[in-house]
Amino acid sequence: xxxxxxxxxxxxxxxxxxxxxxxxxxxxxxxxxxxxxxxxxxxxxxxxxxxxxxxxxxxxxxxxxxxxxxxxxxxxxxxxxxxxxxxxxxxxxxxxxxxxxxxxxxxxxxxxxxxxxxxxxxxxxxxxxxxxxxxxxxxxxxxxxxxxxxxxxxxxxxxxxxxxxxxxxxxxxxxxxxxxxxxxxxxxxxxxxxxxxxxxxxxxxxxxxxxxxxxxxxxxxxxxxxxxxxxxxxxxxxxxxxxxxxxxxxxxxxxxxxxxxxxxxxxxxxxxxxxxxxxxxxxxxxxxxxxxxxxxxxxxxxxxxxxxxxxxxxxxxxxxxxxxxxxxxxxxxxxxxxxxxxxxx
Numbered sequence: 298x299x300x301x302x303x304x305x306x307x308x309x310x311x312x313x314x315x316x317x318x319x320x321x322x323x324x325x326x327x328x329x330x331x332x333x334x335x336x337x338x339x340x341x342x343x344x345x346x347x348x349x350x351x352x353x354x355x356x357x358x359x360x361x362x363x364x365x366x367x368x369x370x371x372x373x374x375x376x377x378x379x380x381x382x383x384x385x386x387x388x389x390x391x392x393x394x395x396x397x398x399x400x401x402x403x404x405x406x407x408x409x410x411x412x413x414x415x416x417x418x419x420x421x422x423x424x425x426x427x428x429x430x431x432x433x434x435x436x437x438x439x440x441x442x443x444x445x446x447x448x449x450x451x452x453x454x455x456x457x458x459x460x461x462x463x464x465x466x467x468x469x470x471x472x473x474x475x476x477x478x479x480x481x482x483x484x485x486x487x488x489x490x491x492x493x494x495x496x497x498x499x500x501x502x503x504x505x506x507x508x509x510x511x512x513x514x515x516x517x518x519x520x521x522x523x524x525x526x527x528x529x530x531x532x533x534x535x536x537x538x539x540x541x542x543x544x545x546x547x548x549x550x551x552x553x554x555x556x557x558x559x560x561x562x563x564x565x566x567x568x569x570x571x572x573x574x575x576x577x578x579x580x581x582x583x584x585x586x587x588x589x590x591x592x593x594x595x596x597x598x599x600x601x602x603x604x605x606x607x608x609x610x611x612x613x614x615x616x617x618x619x620x621x622x623x624x625x626x627x628x629x630x631x632x633x634x635x636x637x638x639x640x641x642x
Contacts (some may be wrong), residue, residue, distance in 0.1 A: 350447035350463045353480045360485035362387045367512035368456075369396065372503040383505075384512065390425075390519040402522040413522040413530075420524065423535040423567070445582045455479050455488040456505045465583055467560060473584035474500065474628045484510065492583075494628050535569040541577070544568070551577050552588070556640030558633050561586055586627035586637065593620060602638055604631065614638055 368383045380396035390406040402413040410423040451462045459482045466475040479489035489504035524530045538544035544566035560581040567576045576589040602616040614625040
């Protein structure tokens with residue numbers, strides 16, 4: 298099921314609050330720019346654990362616009378463990394490639410985003426969201442004080458580099474994932490992360506075993522991935538609408554629920570193959586709730602919704618109706634997911 302690959306790659310990219318450079322400069326001009334950019338400095342008050350956490354998070358969100366590097370990354374989720382070779386150049390894009398060369402290749406050249414899956418025999422092309430993610434994640438941090446709780450809990454060393462450890466969780470009664478970040482003290486790079494559900498169960502983790510700064514990267518590293526000879530590839534083209542309003546203006550039919558969980562707001566809409574596959578996303582800063590409608594999708598024949606394990610180690614609430622497969626995926630209690638699905642109109 299293609300949705301599993303989408304979510305496996307979506308979560309580390311969109312939800313890890315990773316985006317752009319350093320808070321070190323404090324000249325009057327710099328301070329003025331900070332105020333114009335949303336008043337980041339006013340969020341550096343309160344208990345020192347929270348103040349230090351926000352500084353580290355802003356440093357992390359700035360790193361992707363300033364730090365070029367290559368790394369080896371280990372990603373663990375409920376379906377298993379995968380190692381990736383990673384190349385990132387803020388001016389040219391990013392590339393993640395299965396270390397054994399037999400898995401997935403994910404490339405973003407700042408205009409396009411490609412996902413080549415040799416196991417599934419698919420090449421999915423989407424418009425890039427990398428720059429949009431930077432802006433979105435920065436906005437989330439500006440709103441952090443009201444919507445999320447962030448605390449610096451200690452320090453450590455990852456891949457031989459000193460890091461600050463920050464835990465981000467929804468405030469009060471909001472439902473969602475708690476995320477833990479190990480943030481490079483010098484560069485702001487996220488060198489390790491972990492996500493847990495409300496019961497404390499680890500859903501996903503990733504960490505760098507090695508990292509090389511200012512790596513010798515070439516333009517070809519960020520070009521469209523080419524499948525090996527003899528591999529038959531099905532090509533899908535997707536368009537991402539940055540807001541629900543943009544999707545509506547483009548004539549995309551989508552559904553809303555009367556039971557969206559507290560704290561979750563509309564984020565973006567992905568449309569594949571002219572509307573045969575439409576996925577809507579809501580988020581609360583640490584977590585994503587997604588609802589997909591797939592015309593002719595392969596899945597259970599029953600119209601009775603049920604939780605089912607899907608490829609990639611994730612669990613979806615799935616049902617069929619009138620030849621359309623419906624899938625809801627979220628790191629929420631089962632009752633909240635059922636309530637959301639029941640409220641779809």
